[in-house]
Amino acid sequence: MSSPTTGGPGLDQARRLVTEIPGPRSRELAARRAAAVPAGVVSGQPVFAAAAGGGVLVDVDGNSFIDFGSGIAVTTVGNSAPRVVDRAVDQLHRFTHTCFLINPYEEYVAVCEALNRLTPGDHPKRTALFNSGAEAVENAVKYARAATGRPAVVVFDHAYHGRTLLTMAMTAKNTPYKKDFGPFAPEVYRAPMAYPYRSAGGELAALRDLIDVQIGAENVACVVVEPIQGEGGFVVPAPGFLPGVADLCRERGVLLVADEVQTGFARTGDLFACEHEGIVPDLITTAKGLAGGLPLAAVTGRAEIMDAVHAGGIGGTYSGNPAACAAALGVIETIEAQNLVERARTIGARFRSRLTALHHPVIGEVRGRGGMIAVELVEPGTTTPNPAAVAAVIRYCQERGLLVLSAGTYGNVLRFLPPLVIPDHLLDEGLDLLSDAFAAL
Numbered sequence: 001m002s003s004p005t006t007g008g009p010g011l012d013q014a015r016r017l018v019t020e021i022p023g024p025r026s027r028e029l030a031a032r033r034a035a036a037v038p039a040g041v042v043s044g045q046p047v048f049a050a051a052a053g054g055g056v057l058v059d060v061d062g063n064s065f066i067d068f069g070s071g072i073a074v075t076t077v078g079n080s081a082p083r084v085v086d087r088a089v090d091q092l093h094r095f096t097h098t099c100f101l102i103n104p105y106e107e108y109v110a111v112c113e114a115l116n117r118l119t120p121g122d123h124p125k126r127t128a129l130f131n132s133g134a135e136a137v138e139n140a141v142k143y144a145r146a147a148t149g150r151p152a153v154v155v156f157d158h159a160y161h162g163r164t165l166l167t168m169a170m171t172a173k174n175t176p177y178k179k180d181f182g183p184f185a186p187e188v189y190r191a192p193m194a195y196p197y198r199s200a201g202g203e204l205a206a207l208r209d210l211i212d213v214q215i216g217a218e219n220v221a222c223v224v225v226e227p228i229q230g231e232g233g234f235v236v237p238a239p240g241f242l243p244g245v246a247d248l249c250r251e252r253g254v255l256l257v258a259d260e261v262q263t264g265f266a267r268t269g270d271l272f273a274c275e276h277e278g279i280v281p282d283l284i285t286t287a288k289g290l291a292g293g294l295p296l297a298a299v300t301g302r303a304e305i306m307d308a309v310h311a312g313g314i315g316g317t318y319s320g321n322p323a324a325c326a327a328a329l330g331v332i333e334t335i336e337a338q339n340l341v342e343r344a345r346t347i348g349a350r351f352r353s354r355l356t357a358l359h360h361p362v363i364g365e366v367r368g369r370g371g372m373i374a375v376e377l378v379e380p381g382t383t384t385p386n387p388a389a390v391a392a393v394i395r396y397c398q399e400r401g402l403l404v405l406s407a408g409t410y411g412n413v414l415r416f417l418p419p420l421v422i423p424d425h426l427l428d429e430g431l432d433l434l435s436d437a438f439a440a441l
């Protein structure tokens with residue numbers, strides 16, 4: 001069958017398999033890929049995309065998959081969402097690039113105004129734009145160092161902050177992110193995370209010790225934390241941990257950086273995950289959900305911190321690309337117009353009730369918030385990680401037309417990040433398939 005040439009919400013919202021998976025056209029492209037793309041770049045799913053929108057991704061053979069991944073929490077408003085496409089296309093027709101460092105444009109300023117208004121805290125703020133989550137995290141550290149005059153950066157076990165030199169050092173997991181790529185950037189220190197399923201408590205005391213005794217508070221620029229850890233396995237910190245971290249930072253003049261690259265933009269049932277426990281970070285990084293798939297990232301922070309960097313110290317050729325900025329304005333409109341914050345909560349409740357009802361012996365924990373839900377799989381009767389069960393569930397789903405992602409330091413977490421515009425019938429059909437996948441283990 002012929003492939004659709006346009007995506008967006010107009011795509012037939014149905015799961016449909018018309019070939020084996022992967023189909024002949026995907027296999028043909030995989031062979032070309034193997035000869036042209038290096039082995040270090042891998043894809044979790046074997047099918048090449050042709051179109052996507054609403055709650056489905058259609059491959060080059062005409063198979064239509066239910067999407068529980070959103071390209072890793074990026075297409076929160078759906079793929080090719082009309083407001084995103086219309087604004088980006090209109091912008092592309094006017095100009096594709098000037099470089100904001102040469103000729104500024106209104107769309108960049110409008111995105112910064114929106115982020116200053118929408119992020120937690122009512123203090124004066126400024127925003128600077130970048131291309132990727134890692135670049136935003138790197139720049140948040142630059143701001144924190146410049147504003148405090150201190151070198152050290154504190155991060156957590158299970159953290160993921162990116163793959164550039166500094167953010168690799170900040171990321172916890174060696175394989176695949178860091179293996180063979182050292183030496184790493186200095187002055188990065190790691191504290192234990194309050195991971196209720198796996199940790200015993202005492203993490204705040206350990207953080208205090210690390211800062212006061214091992215590094216010396218006067219040397220610490222910032223603590224960087226994901227309010228819900230993403231790649232680390234959707235670890236929701238124990239209640240009270242994040243407010244405790246915020247207090248500890250404030251008492252020592254250490255800046256608190258919330259890395260909301262994965263949690264931001266309605267994903268967790270709040271516009272930002274920090275809001276759940278009422279913490280107000282000094283700096284916040286955003287990216288994935290920000291521009292509906294166009295590359296855009298941001299650092300938003302207290303005006304006095306953001307203005308501490310010398311003129312010309314921050315920037316990049318493509319940072320804040322005009323089409324990406326236009327897309328971000330379309331994302332923000334879509335979240336408001338379709339009430340996607342509320343929708344994330346409904347989706348979360350639906351996932352949670354179905355997943356907790358499974359009572360399968362490999363399920364160690366169901367956790368997450370809003371449209372960011374995970375199940376951690378273990379060997380029955382233990383807390384020993386069970387990555388083989390995760391791989392089996394993903395394979396079962398993939399062969400039947402459901403896209404599911406893994407995560408976790410131990411590779412033993414299934415994570416669900418559906419586009420928040422997914423229709424209920426696809427949500428339920430996907431959950432039925434998941435339930436079958438567990439039954440088949």
Ligand SMILES: *Cc1c(COP(=O)(O)O)cnc(C)c1O
Nearest residue numbers: 132133134160161162230261262
């Ligand atoms: C994905 C991610 C990053 C890195 O973003 P890239 O755009 O891939 O560089 C940083 N922090 C968190 C929390 C992420 O989930």
